[in-house]
Amino acid sequence: xxxxxxxxxxxxxxxxxxxxxxxxxxxxxxxxxxxxxxxxxxxxxxxxxxxxxxxxxxxxxxxxxxxxxxxxxxxxxxxxxxxxxxxxxxxxxxxxxxxxxxxxxxxxxxxxxxxxxxxxxxxxxxxxxxxxxxxxxxxxxxxxxxxxxxxxxxxxxxxxxxxxxxxxxxxx
Numbered sequence: 001x002x003x004x005x006x007x008x009x010x011x012x013x014x015x016x017x018x019x020x021x022x023x024x025x026x027x028x029x030x031x032x033x034x035x036x037x038x039x040x041x042x043x044x045x046x047x048x049x050x051x052x053x054x055x056x057x058x059x060x061x062x063x064x065x066x067x068x069x070x071x072x073x074x075x076x077x078x079x080x081x082x083x084x085x086x087x088x089x090x091x092x093x094x095x096x097x098x099x100x101x102x103x104x105x106x107x108x109x110x111x112x113x114x115x116x117x118x119x120x121x122x123x124x125x126x127x128x129x130x131x132x133x134x135x136x137x138x139x140x141x142x143x144x145x146x147x148x149x150x151x152x153x154x155x156x157x158x159x160x161x162x163x164x165x166x167x168x169x170x171x172x
Contacts, residue, residue, distance in 0.1 A: 062097075062157060062158070063096070063098075063149050063158035064096040064128075065095065066096075066160045067080050067093070067094045067095075067160075068081050068082065068094075068147075068160065069081065069092045070090075072092050072132050075130050075132075076094070081162065082161075082163065083163045083164075084162060084165070085165050085168070086137075086139040086166050086167045088137075089136060089138075089139075090134055090135070090137070091134060091135050091145075092133070092134045093107055093109075093135075094130065094131075095132070095149055095158070096129075097128070097129045097130070097131065098127060099127060100123045100129065101124070101125050101126055101129070102122075102124075102125065103123050103152050104120055104122055105121050105123055105151060105157075106150045107121075107131075107133040108148040109133070109135050109145065110145065110146050110147070110148065111141055111143065111144075111145050112143055112144065117133070139166075139167075141164060142164050142165055142166055143163070143164060144161060144164075145161065145162050145163075145164055146159055146161045146162075147160050
C-alpha cells in the first residue's frame with residue numbers, strides 16, 4: 001500500500017517506516033489471528049532498507065538514453081537514426097546520464113574497430129546530466145560505426161551502433 005512512496009522517492013525515514021508499518025498492520029484483515037512472532041517477522045521484512053531502496057540504487061550510474069541524431073536543439077536530439085547516408089556529413093551522439101555526478105565520461109567513436117575520436121566530459125552535479133558529441137564523416141567512411149560510453153574507470157556503460165551508407169543518386 002505504501003511501497004510506491006518509498007520506491008519513487010528513494011528516501012526512508014523513521015516516520016515513513018512507522019507509517020508503513022502501522023498501515024500494513026491496520027489494513028491486514030487477519031491481524032488478530034496472527035502470532036507475535038509472525039507480526040515481528042513481517043515488520044522486520046517491511047522495514048529493511050535494502051529491500052525498499054535496492055532497485056532504485058541499481059538503476060543509477062547508467063546511460064538512460066543514447067541516441068544518434070542529425071542535430072541537438074535545446075539539449076535534446078531532434079530525431080533518432082540508426083542509418084545515415086553520405087549526404088549527411090555530421091552525426092551527433094546524445095546521452096542522458098544518471099547518477100554519474102562529478103565523474104568523467106567518455107564518448108569513444110570507432111569505425112571498423114579503429115578509434116576515430118574520443119570526447120571526454122566532466123559530469124556536473126545532479127542526478128541527471130545530458131551530454132553530446134559529434135563526428136564529421138567523410139563519404140568514403142561507409143560501414144559500421146559505434147560509440148562506446150565509458151566511465152572514468154574505463155568500464156563500458158553503453159554501446160550504440162549506426163550504419164553509414166552511400167547516398168542514392170538523385171533522379172534528374
